[in-house]
Amino acid sequence: MNKVIRVMKTHRSIRNFTEKQVDEEVITIILNAARQASTSNFIQAYSIIRVNDPASRKKIATLAGNQTWVVECPLFFVFCADLKRSELACKMQNRQMLTGYTEQFIIATVDVALVAQNTMLAAESLGLGGVFIGGIRNDPVQLCEILDIPEQVYPVFGLCLGYPSDVPEVKPRLPLEVIVKEEKYSFDDLASIKAYDQTCNKYYRERSDASREDNWTKQIARMTVEPMRPHMKDFIRSKGFDLQ
């Protein structure tokens, strides 16, 4: 098993970090590797905001649902889908960018995710660990105020990084035969999902931290209790992503 495969297979979210700071040199290595990710039409429609300021971190931790690791982690990034730079490129060529297409929203969202996954893996390969913070979308308007995020840019998720102070078990993912379809899309086999529920139940019961009775379908079903961040529609449009 090569190191790339090993790093992927041992991925787990890390929320507890040692006091050890991350050297600037290490941060540069990580981000220089990450930015070589694939990008649709070479557009590179993303920006990364590095937030050190404790006051900003505290506000972000709170709005993300009291995720204290946002304050405590040595390194915190906010990954943004960014078409502002494309707008500038167009201006530099005396063109006006066409805006507001659903397609652009997809391109920018995918671009930033590709770079973020590289960032996570590059960091993990150097002994760091981390966790993505989708919770920043709880209150993206406030986040944009804190970070001066303009139109044509939207914050997609945060990333906490640092040296792990504990190493949780790897969480079992949906099995290959469920996620990979042959030749055409096919509906999931119920037996496979039930077996996966068993696997997840065992994982939740036996894990060293926060053991509980749970499984995958229960967890997904709990997400239906309330609308999922319904403010995102208006927020995304307010940033100039009209989803036309």
Add this chain to the structure above:
Amino acid sequence: MNKVIRVMKTHRSIRNFTEKQVDEEVITIILNAARQASTSNFIQAYSIIRVNDPASRKKIATLAGNQTWVVECPLFFVFCADLKRSELACKMQNRQMLTGYTEQFIIATVDVALVAQNTMLAAESLGLGGVFIGGIRNDPVQLCEILDIPEQVYPVFGLCLGYPSDVPEVKPRLPLEVIVKEEKYSFDDLASIKAYDQTCNKYYRERSDASREDNWTKQIARMTVEPMRPHMKDFIRSKGFDLQ
């Protein structure tokens, strides 16, 4: 430089492949590593369709803008954002999934991109190369017909993989000081973008294959000539992603 960093830094899109097929064992290693990617709320909102059938490949290559490598590559995947499985999980728990939120669209699109980037890197670490095919979004309705893709699922991009028959130069990306912002979002420095245009101009002029006069801002500005896949709005909604 460890292998993870090295694989990222030497990424380039590969469109020409040798005849060598990819062993099933290698494919399994790649996908088993890839599926350990981070996922929002553990939802794992994606599926991967592996397309071998030459007739399907040919149709997809054509609709993607005559991308012949879709036919020629040993291995071709279509990465889909997939909420169908969440719907099933809810049903198994006697719940009805709430659908149509912009937030769900983001979650599923990010999830699939994270797994896809893992797939690319895992493949590259084993000597393969590949290229993402956003061109499948040229005619997503036809693609869904070819691949029986139902509602609550949308195809985001394809991925061609195989053993490279040539190794193009690495394409220079936007420099760190442009993509990384400190503490708050800041507008790009014009001088940095101009310098990057020079870097790209040199790259396009000197590269071994398809040398041309070009730069980054010119390339981005050309994307303004026509609306960007304006059909995506209706298509996405037709798949049950209402972007509410």
